[in-house]
Amino acid sequence: MTRFTLPFDWNGEELLVQSRAMDETGYVQPTIQELQKVRGLNSIYHNNSIATWLVNKDGSVDNVRLG
């Protein structure tokens, strides 16, 4: 896993942030929907799907799921 920074201008409104990784084998991080298709809804460990972060207007950040 590589930590990276990607500065951007934030206009202060609610913002959703996602990133998607690709490894040296060409494997691309799946979406949560793609992961659920093969794992079902009860999988807990090794959830390697794309995570979504909601930046709130006050600057706090929440982990959220999109659908």
Place this chain on the structure above:
Amino acid sequence: MSDLVKKMQHQLVAAALLLPVLAGSAALAESRPFNLGVVATAEQVKGWDIDVRPDGLGAPIGAGNALDGEEVYAERCASCHGDFGEAVDNWPVLVGGEGTLDSGDPVKTTGSYWPYASTMFDYIYRAMPFGEAQSLSHDETYQIVAFLLYMNDIIDDDFDVTHENIGTIEMPNRDGFMLPDPRPDAQPVSAKPCMTNCAVPTKIIGMARDIDVTPESES
């Protein structure tokens, strides 16, 4: 994800980090080019080397049955896991769950889910009670393992679980795992997966905050 699952993951991460450290000290013993660190003594390595493998290899000498285990369990485990393994609050259930794994609400216990009894020893001795890890004796750990196996109807209450037989106890879900590991199992739908400005759903349907899995900030 419950707090406990996250705590368990921390334990697993800690276990995973251990190997490079040991490998590093072996390399140090060879050359120590920067003259850093000290070579771990055999006794120090022994202190770390507490893993018990599925077939029981590594299990320390000892024994315990459920009759003795009930008291140890009540004293060291029940405050979180309940007198009968039914769990207190959101701590993990340890007993029951048979036949629930393919249901909408699977109850994963050592009885319903775990493939090896030896892993119970490894985990309990290594990590329990939470906050007081490695304070149990070998015999106490065998007693607790025996109590949990008894509560899950896997052994009788007077059966002695020992270093010699812990690798051979037949667990109900032994064959419930997929081999070889099918991961990576989720492949992107498209051969050219989107990497920028992707059209994704933007409706929030769940928040970690709402299911109370995010630790409170200290400040």
